[in-house]
Amino acid sequence: MVYRADPFSSSWQGSLPDLARVVYHIKRLHLFGRLSLRNTERLSIAHLYFRAGKLVHIVGNRGDAHAILLELRAWRQGFVRFDRGTITEIGNLGEGYEHVLDDVLLFLGQQGIISLPVQSASPPLDTQDQPKSLFIDSELVITAEAKQLMTPWEWRVLVEGTRRISLAVAHLVGPHEALKVLQDILDDCAAAFPAFASLEIAPSGYLRVADNSPLDSMPREDLLEGFAALIAICQYFCSPMIGERAAHRLVVQALRETGPMLAQLGVFQPDSRLLSGE
Numbered sequence: 001m002v003y004r005a006d007p008f009s010s011s012w013q014g015s016l017p018d019l020a021r022v023v024y025h026i027k028r029l030h031l032f033g034r035l036s037l038r039n040t041e042r043l044s045i046a047h048l049y050f051r052a053g054k055l056v057h058i059v060g061n062r063g064d065a066h067a068i069l070l071e072l073r074a075w076r077q078g079f080v081r082f083d084r085g086t087i088t089e090i091g092n093l094g095e096g097y098e099h100v101l102d103d104v105l106l107f108l109g110q111q112g113i114i115s116l117p118v119q120s121a122s123p124p125l126d127t128q129d130q131p132k133s134l135f136i137d138s139e140l141v142i143t144a145e146a147k148q149l150m151t152p153w154e155w156r157v158l159v160e161g162t163r164r165i166s167l168a169v170a171h172l173v174g175p176h177e178a179l180k181v182l183q184d185i186l187d188d189c190a191a192a193f194p195a196f197a198s199l200e201i202a203p204s205g206y207l208r209v210a211d212n213s214p215l216d217s218m219p220r221e222d223l224l225e226g227f228a229a230l231i232a233i234c235q236y237f238c239s240p241m242i243g244e245r246a247a248h249r250l251v252v253q254a255l256r257e258t259g260p261m262l263a264q265l266g267v268f269q270p271d272s273r274l275l276s277g278e
Contacts, residue, residue: 012025012081012082013079013080013081013082014079014080014081015077015078015079015080016037016075016076016077016078016079016080016113016114017113017114017115018080018114018115019037019080019105019108019114020105020108020109020114020115020116020117021115021117022035022080022082023035023101023105024117026050026053026082027050027053028053029053029225029228029229030052030053030192030193030225030226030229031050031052031053031082031084031229031232032050032051032052032084032085032188032229032232032233032236033049033050033082033083033084033085034047034048034049034050034082034083035047035048035049035050035080035081035082036080036081036082036083037072037075037078037079037080038078038079039075039077039078040077040078040079041075041076041077041078043061044060044061044062044071044075044078045060045061046058046059046060046062046068046071046072047059047060048101051188051191051192052188052189052191052192052193052229053192054098054191054192055093055097055098055101056092056093057092057093058093058097065093065097066097066100069097069100069101069104070100070104072104072108073104073107073108075108075113076113084232084236085232085233085235085236085237085239154220154265157258157261157262157265158223158224158227158262158265158267159208159209160258161227161231161255161258161259161261161262161267161268162199162207162227162230162231163207163208164254164255164256164258165230165231165234165251165254165255166178166182166207166234167254168234168238168250168251168253168254169181169182169185169234169237169238170182172238172241172242172250173241179201181237182201182207183201185230185233185234185237186199186200186201186207186230188229188233189226189229189230189233192226192229193218193222193223193225193226193229195218195223195226196226196230198210198211198213207230224265224266224267227267228266228267228268231251231262231267231268234251235247235248235250235251238250238251244274245274248270248271248274248275249274249275251268252270252275255268
């Protein structure tokens with residue numbers, strides 16, 4: 001089984017040594033879904049649910065959430081699978097459980113059971129405290145922390161893509177139900193990206209920007225991750241009703257000419273496997 005780290009795949013899978021890298025990607029990309037772990041040496045299963053990259057619920061056959069995490073320290077072989085978009089409404093674990101998970105991963109890494117992801121190195125000491133310049137070049141803005149912001153062109157593409165996706169969801173479930181569905185999706189995104197609270201549902205049943213100012217000051221990378229999560233959640237909401245393949249095609253058809261532009265930004269990527277009809 002091969003570990004897949006494609007952030008646009010519906011699932012990633014691998015063996016136990018890949019566990020830390022999978023968790024790292026879930027947190028870095030603020031993903032929603034279920035991480036399933038199966039011990040191949042003895043009967044032991046654990047399911048870890050993430051909402052916007054945060055660990056929110058744990059179930060398994062080895063006791064409560066804390067006991068399940070601690071039992072992972074004894075694992076030596078197993079399979080790992082992450083299914084995106086599998087969201088549970090149950091549970092809201094505190095940060096303490098994430099710290100326990102981090103400690104377990106560190107322990108397994110120190111034992112040589114799993115591979116720990118390599119963190120980016122810190123900048124040289126002689127440059128860490130130097131102030132970064134603030135400048136505006138054409139329509140591109142750089143913050144004092146040297147975090148790139150969105151250009152107006154990129155911003156228009158994101159807003160238009162979001163509008164088209166939300167209209168597709170509304171067409172599928174009906175205008176009345178769409179108001180509740182889109183609000184739930186918006187609440188999920190706002191939990192991970194507070195600036196997304198400036199989005200609202202228009203009376204006609206689609207997401208629109210009520211206040212640009214919070215989003216205008218949000219770093220480009222964070223904004224792209226937020227819109228990627230928003231589109232992914234919309235697709236995964238449709239999957240149980242019409243199937244994964246049809247849901248993906250619905251998104252591609254709804255985006256039309258904005259699709260390639262969103263793919264260029266790294267927000268959405270058509271899946272040839274789902275589009276091929278195989």
